[in-house]
Amino acid sequence: MDTNAGAYVGLTAHGRYEEAYALLRRRNPFASVCGRVCAAPCETVCRRAVVDAPIKIRAIKRFVNQRVGIESGRSFERISEIVERPxxxxxxxxxxxxxxxxxxxxxxxxxxxxxxxxxxxxxxxxxxxxxxxxxxxxxxxxxxxxxxxxxxxxxxxxxxxxxxxxxxxxxxxxxxxxxxxxxxxxxxRKDAQLGIPGAELDGVLTAVNFLAHINIGIPMEVGERVVVIGAGNVAYDVARTAQRFGAVAPLERERHLLALEAAFVAARVLGRKVTIVTLESRAEMPADPSQIEEGIREGILLANRRAPKAILSDRGHVRGLQTLTVRRLFDAQHRFAPELVEGSEEEFPCDTVITAIGQIxxxxxxxxxxxxxxxxxxxxxxxxxxxxxxxxxxxxxxxxxxxxxxxxxxxxxxxxxxxxxxxxxxxxxxEPSATCYRTFSTFGYEHPFALGDYEKVPPRRVPLIPIENRTLRAEVESDLDEADARAEGSRCLHCWVEPVFHVGQPSGSECITCGGCADVCPQDCLSLVSRPSSDGSGTPAVVVLLDDSTCIRCGLCARRCPTAVITMRASYEQGEVDLVRMADQVF
Ligand SMILES: Cc1cc2nc3c(=O)[nH]c(=O)nc-3n(C[C@H](O)[C@H](O)[C@H](O)COP(=O)(O)OP(=O)(O)OC[C@H]3O[C@@H](n4cnc5c(N)ncnc54)[C@H](O)[C@@H]3O)c2cc1C
Missing domain, CATH: 3.50.50.60 (FAD/NAD(P)-binding domain)
Structure with missing residues (x-):
């Protein structure tokens, strides 16, 4: 999406929620949806993980949305003013x-x-x-x-x-x-089909169809014992929904959700059983680890390394799933090539099978x-x-x-x-938005965005509601409070600010290779390395190497540099002026 996540995280840490919202909502009309369910590819690449744990960018986005976005109850006119006028x-x-x-x-x-x-x-x-x-x-x-x-x-x-x-x-x-x-x-919207005997039996449902029915309130009969086949996030959505849904007789549409809530409570009291059957080991499963853990906490059973062989029937209706052990899933070239153990049949008794093996x-x-x-x-x-x-x-x-x-x-x-x-x-x-640069003065450099010892602030936890309150409709994740949202935002390493080493003269840099920058670096990410001369003089040259992946952008190297060869530079897009305005106010 090309949205500078670090920028709105930083603005949030400074309590500048409206500017943070303008940035995060600028290119994303579903910012509030993403604050809830985004798979958060930005967190996967967040460099703070090198220090301890990635910034909880999604939770921060959710907090900002609730404060000033569409969820805050502001009028659409006001939202339109903040974001963009047609x-x-x-x-x-x-x-x-x-x-x-x-x-x-x-x-x-x-x-x-x-x-x-x-x-x-x-x-x-x-x-x-x-x-x-x-x-x-x-x-x-x-x-x-x-x-x-x-x-x-x-x-x-x-x-x-x-x-x-x-x-x-x-x-x-x-x-x-x-x-x-x-x-x-x-x-x-089409579910991939499971090509095994019994796939056509009464009691076999497909994931997208099952969820679409539940989500628009069309009743479906789901048995007491449910087996879900699949290992991805969709399999978990199905399993966690099936558990909430429970076994209900068809009902009129308007009473459906209320009836589901009652059925869920009954299911818990009666000990409903939902099992997910996967080819993968737990470590190989593509589902989010957090979904797997929450599923287990909610009582969902997991049967790893089992391959569906046949769906067993009792007078045309599902009575169980027969499986084989998966010895290994990938071949020596890491290609998907499951190897099954003949004679290792195991049955999972059930009255509903839901397949969640992909969509086409x-x-x-x-x-x-x-x-x-x-x-x-x-x-x-x-x-x-x-x-x-x-x-x-x-x-x-x-x-x-x-x-x-x-x-x-x-x-x-x-x-x-x-x-x-x-x-x-x-x-x-x-016109494509141009990248702009802002170089900060070296002498007396203070980080324009960092708050205190940001590298030491521990990660905050996103609160989850207790298991006993998890009904069909109750949202499992809840909000960070303001103090936690700001503290979490303050953990940002500000990747858009970086040290720049000026070569300057044609004959080389004014760097006197004093090593001061490497001495003060708290992360040990700078090192001075000698290499053979390139001008034939025989005098070895010294180069300064920066390990960008561990740099925390503290700027101590720039402050320490006696010849101002190192400066700190922020890069931002034209539309991210708020970020720079913030820096200007700090200076
Ligand atoms: C169970 C499930 C859970 C998911 N969870 C997440 C998640 O947590 N986070 C995340 O980021 N992504 C998640 N995804 C993926 C995400 O929802 C999809 O990638 C995204 O919705 C795809 O958007 P789309 O606009 O391409 O298609 P869709 O969202 O599929 O929308 C297509 C629309 O086209 C309509 N349509 C189809 N055929 C016709 C036709 N012939 N005429 C008229 N209309 C038609 C359909 O009714 C539908 O409304 C999940 C997906 C599923 C199935």
């Missing part, structure tokens, strides 16, 4: 049709509306949000949060037509003819002769930068173009498609 209507440019009201489709609609375009979004489902609404369970993403973000997009003038399935109610060809551009963002795109809605190139994985082939398909005027993005991914990537695709569509319809192209 441009005047683009006249005669032609309107845009978007197929799919998931994060990719809605983010595209949001950005196009800001650019002044007329946009209509079509979605087959009775609710907007795509997998944010149909897939992600309510115990991780409260529906009010999602709904508020969707309403903001409507406030910008986007029309969302629900229950409008392209290929059934409206033909794709019709859209392509009637609109100036079409963005296809239908996701991957369903392109049947396009009809014949659609003119779009399709990949061998059945996704729509696109140019990875512009998201243009092989048909002029048609763009595609999100899961239907790249296979199952995560919300933030779908949002980024929506933005990319909006920029391409705007260019197609108006001929204009926004």
């Amino acid at each position: 441009r005047p209507r683009a006249t005669d440019a032609g309107s845009v049709a978007i197929v799919g009201a998931g994060p990719a489709g809605l983010a595209c609609a949001h950005d196009l509306a800001l650019m002044g375009h007329e946009v209509t979004v079509f979605d087959a489902a009775p609710v907007a949000g795509g997998m944010m609404r149909l897939g992600i369970p309510e115990h991780r993403l409260p529906r009010a949060v999602l709904q508020a973000e969707i309403e903001f997009i409507e406030f910008l003038g986007v029309e969302i037509r629900l229950g409008a399935e392209i290929g059934r109610n409206v033909l794709f060809e019709q859209l392509a003819q009637d609109y100036g551009a079409v963005f296809v963002a239908v996701g991957c 795109a369903d392109l049947s809605f396009l009809g014949p002769d659609h003119g779009l190139a399709v990949t061998p994985e059945s996704t729509i082939r696109v140019d990875s930068q512009t998201l243009a398909t092989s048909r002029t005027g048609v763009f595609a993005g999100g899961d239907v173009a790249f296979g199952p991914r995560i919300v933030i990537e779908a949002v980024a695709d929506g933005r990319r498609a909006a920029l391409s569509i705007d260019t197609l319809l108006t001929g204009r192209a926004d």
Whole structure:
């Protein structure tokens, strides 16, 4: 998404929530959703992990959203003022049709509306949000949060037509003819099928179908003993939802959720059993370790290294899952090649099996002769930068173009498609945002953003609600309080500020190789190394090496340098002026 996470984390630490919100929301109309469920690729690469643990960027984002964002109850006008005002209507440019009201489709609609375009979004489902609404369970993403973000997009003038399935109610060809551009963002809503005997039995459900039903309130019968097959996050969403859902007889829709809550309590009292069966060992499972741990705490059993062999039946209904031991999962070249142990059959008695082994795109809605190139994985082939398909005027993005991914990537695709569509319809192209630099004076240098001994501040914990309060709807994670959010933000190492070593003269640097910088470095990330001369004089040269991965940007090397060869420099994007304003106020 190219959002400087460190920048809004730093602004939060300084209590500058509105500026932090402007930054984090600038390119992400689903900032509040991401504050709850983002897979947080930024935390995976956060350099603070080198010191102790990554910054809890998602939790900080959630805190800021609640303080000043869409969840804070501020009016949409005010949010619009903080984030971005729509441009005047683009006249005669032609309107845009978007197929799919998931994060990719809605983010595209949001950005196009800001650019002044007329946009209509079509979605087959009775609710907007795509997998944010149909897939992600309510115990991780409260529906009010999602709904508020969707309403903001409507406030910008986007029309969302629900229950409008392209290929059934409206033909794709019709859209392509009637609109100036079409963005296809239908996701991957088909479950991959488990090709083992018994997969067609009564009592076998598929994950996306199961969750979509539960999430829109259509009752499903789930037995007392449930086996979920799969090892990823979806398998956990299914398992944790199945446990909350319990066994209920079909009910009228409006009483459904209330009935689920009652059924959950009954299930706990009666000791409902949910088991996840995976090919992988626990360490090999792709699901988030936190999901696995929370699942175990909630009583979900885990059977690792078991391969499904057959689903067993009793008069046409599921009675168990037969499995074999997996001796090893990958071959010597690390390719996925499970090796099973013959004769190691083990049965898991159950009355419901839910398969969660992957999702694929369903392109049947396009009809014949659609003119779009399709990949061998059945996704729509696109140019990875512009998201243009092989048909002029048609763009595609999100899961239907790249296979199952995560919300933030779908949002980024929506933005990319909006920029391409705007260019197609108006001929204009926004200048890419330039990187700016700000060099701080060396003598007397003080870190412009750091607060106290930031490298010593311990990580804060995100609070979780007690197990006994975990019902179908109750959100498991709760908020950081203000003190913890600011303390967590203050742990940031400010990667956008870095020491720069000036070579300066053509003959070399003014560095006198005194070694003072290496002496004062608290991280031992600077070292002086001699190397053979390059000018043929025979005098060995000395070079200063910086291990950037462990540098904590304290600036002590710059302060210590007697010849001002080392300076500290901040890099930021044009739109991140708040960051620099903050530095200016500190100086
Ligand atoms: C159970 C589950 C849990 C997940 N958890 C997380 C998580 O915690 N964090 C995270 O970042 N990501 C998560 N993801 C992934 C994330 O939800 C998806 O990557 C993302 O929603 C994809 O966005 P999209 O817009 O491409 O498609 P989708 O969100 O799938 O939206 C596609 C929309 O198109 C509509 N549609 C389909 N066909 C048609 C048609 N013919 N006509 C009209 N409309 C149509 C569908 O109804 C749907 O609303 C999860 C996914 C699942 C399934």
